[in-house]
Amino acid sequence: xxxxxxxxxxxxxxxxxxxxxxxxxxxxxxxxxxxxxxxxxxxxxxxxxxxxxxxxxxxxxxxxxxxxxxxxxxxxxxxxxxxxxxxxxxxxxxxxxxxxxxxxxxxxxxxxxxxxxxxxxxxxxxxxxxxxxxxxxxxxxxxxxxxxxxxxxxxxxxxxxxxxxxxxxxxxxxxxxxxxxxxxxxxxxxxxxxxxxxxxxxxxxxxxxxxxxxxxxxxxxxxxxxxxxxxxxxxxxxxxxxxxxxxxxxxxxxxxxxxxxxxxxxxxxxxxxxxxxxxxxxxxxxxxxxxxxxxxxxxxxxxxxxxxxxxxxxxxxxxxxxxxxxxxxxxxxxxxxxxxxxxxxxxxxxxxxxxxxxxxxxxxxxxxxxxxxxxxxxxxxxxxxxxxxxxxxxxxxxxxxxxxxxxxxxxxxxxxxxxxxxxxxxxxxxxxxxxxxxxxxxxxxxxxxxxxxxxxxxxxxxxxxxxxxxxxxxxxxxxxxx
Numbered sequence: 001x002x003x004x005x006x007x008x009x010x011x012x013x014x015x016x017x018x019x020x021x022x023x024x025x026x027x028x029x030x031x032x033x034x035x036x037x038x039x040x041x042x043x044x045x046x047x048x049x050x051x052x053x054x055x056x057x058x059x060x061x062x063x064x065x066x067x068x069x070x071x072x073x074x075x076x077x078x079x080x081x082x083x084x085x086x087x088x089x090x091x092x093x094x095x096x097x098x099x100x101x102x103x104x105x106x107x108x109x110x111x112x113x114x115x116x117x118x119x120x121x122x123x124x125x126x127x128x129x130x131x132x133x134x135x136x137x138x139x140x141x142x143x144x145x146x147x148x149x150x151x152x153x154x155x156x157x158x159x160x161x162x163x164x165x166x167x168x169x170x171x172x173x174x175x176x177x178x179x180x181x182x183x184x185x186x187x188x189x190x191x192x193x194x195x196x197x198x199x200x201x202x203x204x205x206x207x208x209x210x211x212x213x214x215x216x217x218x219x220x221x222x223x224x225x226x227x228x229x230x231x232x233x234x235x236x237x238x239x240x241x242x243x244x245x246x247x248x249x250x251x252x253x254x255x256x257x258x259x260x261x262x263x264x265x266x267x268x269x270x271x272x273x274x275x276x277x278x279x280x281x282x283x284x285x286x287x288x289x290x291x292x293x294x295x296x297x298x299x300x301x302x303x304x305x306x307x308x309x310x311x312x313x314x315x316x317x318x319x320x321x322x323x324x325x326x327x328x329x330x331x332x333x334x335x336x337x338x339x340x341x342x343x344x345x346x347x348x349x350x351x352x353x354x355x356x357x358x359x360x361x362x363x364x365x366x367x368x369x370x371x372x373x374x375x376x377x378x379x380x381x382x383x384x385x386x387x388x389x390x391x392x393x394x395x396x397x398x399x400x401x402x403x404x405x406x407x408x409x410x411x412x413x414x415x416x417x418x419x420x421x422x423x424x425x426x427x428x429x430x431x432x433x434x435x436x437x438x439x440x441x442x443x444x445x446x447x448x449x450x451x452x453x454x455x456x457x458x459x460x461x462x463x464x465x466x467x468x469x470x471x472x473x474x475x476x477x478x479x480x481x482x
Contacts, residue, residue, distance in 0.1 A: 034056040206225070208224050216292075221261075224273040231275055234254055239269070241294075245268070261288060269295075270286075293310050313395055321420055337366075364471065365446065376388070387479050422434065424468070436457065437457045452468075
């Protein structure tokens with residue numbers, strides 16, 4: 001009875017072993033039999049799978065590729081489909097993350113990675129997307145094309161800027177719920193829903209237009225370059241001169257590139273056309289002058305540092321004192337002024353104090369005109385010139401209201417234009433007319449022996465023109481060149 005029972009058990013055990021099962025009673029040196037060491041197995045077999053789940057192992061054939069048998073074997077760093085072997089696909093049995101192609105093993109099963117989990121490839125992510133800015137690759141959910149929304153931290157890029165141009169910045173995805181590019185402009189060039197989107201701004205440029213000179217006027221139409229998409233333009237008054245003009249300039253529509261600017265006569269303005277977007281702003285300046293003197297009330301002669309008052313009078317800017325430039329020459333000097341490149345002058349009564357007191361120098365006509373080397377500028381500072389007959393007529397015809405000054409020798413009009421009666425010098429008769437009258441050379445052509453000048457008397461009588469011998473010495477009054 002006992003013998004029959006033993007035979008029955010052995011047959012069962014053999015059948016079990018041949019079916020790949022492990023039995024603690026299979027100790028023979030046969031293939032697929034139980035073993036404790038490799039010595040228990042036939043040649044070409046090894047004792048494997050010890051402790052899974054029994055103490056004994058199973059004799060299995062030795063194969064060249066240990067990963068091909070699908071079983072844990074010695075020399076393998078992990079299960080056959082993990083470690084140094086090919087990683088297992090999703091839903092495979094695993095013992096560690098390294099066993100799985102996704103790198104994630106949960107409850108002994110290879111699974112895909114959830115959103116916001118670090119990733120190296122899209123195949124690892126349940127969403128099918130892996131990306132992000134810089135080196136921070138994460139599983140995520142793609143937004144719609146051009147996706148950026150407020151707040152920016154909804155998206156990995158986090159750099160969407162309002163009213164700006166979206167550009168494709170390369171591979172990457174967004175983490176979080178799907179978002180729309182509500183803050184980006186309609187001209188977005190976002191190429192794909194799965195790309196990282198960064199909103200940047202077009203370069204900003206501003207062109208305010210040309211400088212404007214309109215003496216005697218008080219308004220002008222400004223023409224700036226229109227702004228681009230996503231940009232704003234704004235006109236501003238940056239400065240006003242003279243001081244009486246402060247606060248007087250205004251625009252019909254400050255935000256329009258083409259708009260009317262209104263100021264006050266005899267004033268000058270620096271206007272700015274500012275163009276801005278969410279990234280930057282640029283301002284271009286334009287000079288607008290309704291003032292012949294461009295807002296200045298003094299002139300500095302860079303040649304000697306002397307300064308002169310100036311006034312806007314009837315669309316011209318006049319010096320209100322006589323010119324006092326050049327080296328003093330006594331009237332009895334044997335070395336008379338000549339074309340030597342040096343400006344020379346006489347002073348009333350041979351006293352330089354009279355030149356310095358505002359009466360200015362007395363110049364031979366050739367000296368006044370710099371011997372014809374620089375046209376109407378003559379001896380005047382650069383940018384200034386001797387007045388013409390027509391320019392003097394404009395001044396006089398405009399109502400030069402000379403005051404009868406009685407004992408005061410300087411005829412001064414109601415605008416502050418001082419006649420400064422410096423007289424003249426005639427060789428032979430000497431200095432005459434000091435405090436009584438004044439001759440001003442003009443830039444008009446001379447005749448054979450005379451040149452046109454303007455003569456002003458202290459009692460308001462005016463001679464225009466007066467043909468003065470060119471060898472006489474008279475004063476010079478300059479006005480701004482246009």
